[in-house]
Amino acid sequence: MQAIVTGYSSGIGKAISEILEKNSYKVIKLKSRLDDTKALEKEVRQVLKKDDLSVLINCAGVGIFKPHEEISIDKIQELIDVNLTAPIILTNLCLRSLKKTKGHIINISSIEALRHSKFSALYTATKAGLRNFSLALFEELRRADVKVTNINPDLTKTNFFDEFNFEPSDNKNAYLNPKDIAKAVLEVLQFSGVISELTIRPQRLEIKKK
Template identity: 25%
Template sequence: MESLKDKVTIITGGGGGFGRVTALLFAKYGAKLVLADLNIAGAEAVAEECKKAGLSNDDVLAVEANITKEDDRKKIIDECISKFGRLDVLINNAGIGRFASLVNTPPDMYDDIMDLNVKAQLYITQLAVPHLKATKGNIVNLASIVSEEAMTVCAVYGISKAALSMFTKTLALEMAEFGVRVNEVRPGVVHTNFYDASLGGDPKKLQMLMAAENAKHPLGRLAKPEEVANAIAFLASDMASYTTGNAIYVDGGRHCVGAGFATRQKPQS
C-alpha cells in the first residue's frame, strides 16, 4: 500500500468506527488526512492517534461537519484544498442505521437515513469530483451486505445501501473517462459504535445481536473493523488500479449463502 503515501484523503465519519480504524491504517502508510465528523472531539482524538502513528501536525486535519448540510459539505472540501492543495481519495464512510420494518418506519426515520446515507454522499461527491479529476484520484463508498440481502429489521437502511451501490456503479461509468475510479466495500455485521448507537446503548440487546450474527457468517465470527479498513485501503491504492465499479465483500462469506444457513446442520467431517 506504499502508493497511499502523501495521498490527500478525506474520511467522512472519521471520528469513530470504520472511520477511525481506516484513518489509523492510512496514517501508517503515510497518507495526509482530513477527518470530517459531527463529533469534533472524536475526530480530534483520532487525529492525535494518527500523529502517534507517524503523521505530523501538518499531515492531518479534523473538521467539524454535518454532511447532510450543504455548507458543511462545502467546508470539508474547501478546508482540504486550502490546507493540502489537492484531493486524491474520498472515503464516503459516514452513515446511520435504524432498526424497523417497512410497515413500521416513520417518516422522520426514513428522511434521516436517506439524507445521510444517500443524499449527503451524492452531494459531497459532486463537490469532490473536480479535484479528483485533477489528480486522477478515486472514491471508496462504504456500503453493506444489505445492499442486496433483504433484512426486515433494517429495511430502509437496506434501501439506502442498495441506492449507494447503484450510485457506485453509475459514478464509476461517468468517471472512467477521467481516470477516476469508484468502488465500494460491503461489510457484514461488525461490532462498532454504529451498533451501539443503533440499539440505544442497550448492552443486553447488543450482546444478543452479536451472538446471533456470529452463526450467520460462514467463517464463524464477525469481521474486525481493521479487516474492513484493509479492503478500503486496497481499493484506494494503486494495487486496485484497474478496478472500478466494483464491490468487495468483507462478510466472512455471508453473501454466498441463503437465509437458512445458520440453522443448517454442519456436514460430518
C-alpha cells in the same frame, strides 16, 4: 496525499483513517454535520482551496431495523441524508479535484445493499442507492481515470449495534473487525487496476439478541 474520510470518529471509519495515516495519507476530518449541506459545502471548498484530494471515502452511516410504520419521519430523513445524500453531495464537491489527481472514491455500503431483509427496508434502500450510485459513477469516470469502488461489509463488530436489540454473536467466525475492512480499503487503493466492487463477509452467520 490527501484523503477525506467520513465517519472517522469510530468503527470502520476510524480504522480506515488510522491505516491511511500510517501509509502517508493526510486524513482530513470534516467538522460539519453531513446533513447540514451548506456548512458541508463551505468546509469542503475551503479544504480544496489548500490542496487537491487524492481519496474520498464515504464511510459514515446510520441504521435502523424495525417495522417501517414505526420509524419517525425525522429518522427516515436522517438515514437518507447520512447514508445516501451526503456521499452524493461530497462526491459532487470533490470530483473536479479528484480528476486532477486521478484519485479514488470508495463508498462503504453494506451487505444489505445486496439482499432484502425483514425490518431493513429503509436502511436497504439507502445502501442499495449508494451501491448503484457507485457502480454507475465508475462507468462515468473511467475515461477520467478516477477509480470508484463500492464495498459491502457484512456484520462488523462496532458501536453501530449499540442502539439495536441485536448484535453479532461472540463467535469470532461470525463477524468482521473494523481493521479487516480498513486493510481491504488499503489493498483496493494499492491495486493497479480497479476493484469496482468488493463484498466482505464472515464465514458464519450468527447474531444474538440483547
